[in-house]
Amino acid sequence: MKHFGKSLAALGAAALSFVMLPQDAEAQRGRPGGGTPVIEFFEGPNFTGRSVRIDGEAPDFRRINFNDMPGSFRIERSYWELCFDINYRSRCQIFWEDAPQLTGGWNRQISSARPIEFRRGGREALMMFSEPNFGGEARMIIANTDNFNSIQFNDRARSLRVLGGDWIVCEHANFAGRCETLDNEVSDLRRLGLDRTISSASPTSQYNPPAPSNPGYGPGPGYNPNPGYYDGTGNHLRPGSVFGGTRGAQSTYYASPRVSGAPVARCMSSFDQRACDQVTADALCRAEGFRGAAFFAITEQGRGNHYFIGDGRTGFSSGALSDVLCIR
Numbered sequence: 001m002k003h004f005g006k007s008l009a010a011l012g013a014a015a016l017s018f019v020m021l022p023q024d025a026e027a028q029r030g031r032p033g034g035g036t037p038v039i040e041f042f043e044g045p046n047f048t049g050r051s052v053r054i055d056g057e058a059p060d061f062r063r064i065n066f067n068d069m070p071g072s073f074r075i076e077r078s079y080w081e082l083c084f085d086i087n088y089r090s091r092c093q094i095f096w097e098d099a100p101q102l103t104g105g106w107n108r109q110i111s112s113a114r115p116i117e118f119r120r121g122g123r124e125a126l127m128m129f130s131e132p133n134f135g136g137e138a139r140m141i142i143a144n145t146d147n148f149n150s151i152q153f154n155d156r157a158r159s160l161r162v163l164g165g166d167w168i169v170c171e172h173a174n175f176a177g178r179c180e181t182l183d184n185e186v187s188d189l190r191r192l193g194l195d196r197t198i199s200s201a202s203p204t205s206q207y208n209p210p211a212p213s214n215p216g217y218g219p220g221p222g223y224n225p226n227p228g229y230y231d232g233t234g235n236h237l238r239p240g241s242v243f244g245g246t247r248g249a250q251s252t253y254y255a256s257p258r259v260s261g262a263p264v265a266r267c268m269s270s271f272d273q274r275a276c277d278q279v280t281a282d283a284l285c286r287a288e289g290f291r292g293a294a295f296f297a298i299t300e301q302g303r304g305n306h307y308f309i310g311d312g313r314t315g316f317s318s319g320a321l322s323d324v325l326c327i328r
Contacts, residue, residue, distance in 0.1 A: 037078030037115035041070040045101040048072075057114040060086040070110045074098045078115040079163075086111045094140055124165030124203040128157040132188040135159075144202040147173040157198045161185040165203045166316050173199045175207070181270065181305070181316030204316060237287035237309050245326075251294075254324040257284060259307040263320035266298050268310030270317065275310070283309055285326035295325040 036055045043049030052066045061067040067086075075098055084090035093106075094116055102108075117123065123142070130136035130153075139153045140163075148154040160169075162182055171177030171194070180192055181204065189195040241259055245252040257264045264284060267276035281293035287309070299322040306317035 035077055037080070037117075038076040039073055039078075039080050039113060039115075040076070041066060041073045041110070041113075043069055044071050046072060047074060047100065054113060059088065059112050059114070061111045061113075062086065067111050068108050071102055071107055072098075072100050073102075078117070081114050081116050082106075082110050083112045084109050088112050088114065124167075124205065125163040126167045126169075126201055126203075127161045127163055128153065128198070128201075129159045129161075130156050132158050132190075134161065134185075134187065141201055144206040146175065146200045146202070148199050148201075149173070154199050155196050158189055158195055159185075159187050160189065165205065167201055167203055168207050168315075169194065169198045169201045171197050171199060175200050175202065178313065180314065183316065237284065239288055242284060242288055245288075250328050252285075252288065252290065252326045254284075254321075254326070256299075256320075256322050257324055259309065260314070262305055262307040262314045263299075265306035265308045265315070265317035266319040266321060267317065268308065270308050270311055270315040280309065281321055281324050284321065284324060288326060290326035291328055292326070293324050294327045295323065296321055297323040 038053065038055050040047075040051055040053045042051045049071070050069075052064050054064075058064065061069070073095075075096065079094055079096045081088065081092055081094050083092040089112075091105075099106075102110075126141045128139050128141070130138070136158070137156075139151055141151075145151065148156075154173075157169075160182070162184055166181060166183045168175070168179055168181050170179040177199075178193075180194065186192060189198070237259065242254065242264070243258045244256050245254045264280070266280060268280050268283060269275065277298060278293065278296070281296035285291070285293045298319045305314045306320050307314050308317070
């Protein structure tokens with residue numbers, strides 16, 4: 001039995017912001033899904049020798065007569081947090097692949113293990129890969145990380161998987177430059193124009209937008225912090241950029257207005273939720289040369305990738321404009 005080290009909870013947010021995942025594992029097996037989480041530990045390398053199968057929390061390997069004994073393991077389901085000491089203390093790491101031979105100091109060092117569940121509204125995690133289609137070296141981020149130099153992954157991500165929560169990823173450190181809000185996997189970041197450009201990321205629950213003087217801040221010069229105010233001068237739309245309209249003599253009707261192929265978000269900016277609905281509908285109509293919106297509705301098109309006309313980009317939104325009637 002090893003001496004207890006510091007608990008993970010005591011290590012601080014900086015130490016917990018990411019997990020470096022093993023590169024010497026076999027084909028991926030531990031994908032999340034229905035059913036009971038299962039991991040099988042073996043005494044020897046290459047899944048040989050005496051083994052023990054675990055399907056839940058195992059805080060103390062002494063109870064199963066397997067303390068400091070695993071030399072390899074197979075993961076059948078789920079992600080697993082393995083620790084050097086009992087009760088999930090000392091050095092811990094999250095694994096999701098088989099390990100035919102434990103290296104990096106892990107051989108015969110494991111004393112506790114538990115499955116980790118990532119889900120919407122639950123534990124937040126973002127896994128990034130150095131190659132398209134989830135290949136190459138990987139990093140798992142589980143907290144606000146404002147500079148990827150700290151995890152040796154700056155401008156290296158080429159694909160990613162959102163395992164839990166919703167995540168904001170940005171081109172530059174400290175959430176500057178172009179940002180996107182993601183809630184699913186992206187097999188090739190070239191599709192978003194973010195291949196080898198991501199330098200910071202945060203779950204939306206921990207995200208704090210940069211100050212207005214920061215280059216990455218979204219609202220334009222028309223923004224005013226007073227609720228419901230937006231004079232339109234910060235509108236990123238140009239005439240002809242809104243699609244899906246039926247034009248009349250004095251009006252145009254947009255059943256489902258779209259910009260750059262995306263539904264128009266109900267709020268002007270993802271950074272501020274106070275200039276929404278009527279304000280956004282009016283801004284959309286003014287961009288197309290009309291006085292404002294005589295009617296509009298909000299459709300709950302999921303919390304998806306919608307276009308914020310005050311930010312000039314797509315992102316996570318709780319609803320989109322529909323049935324917009326623009327009048328002169």
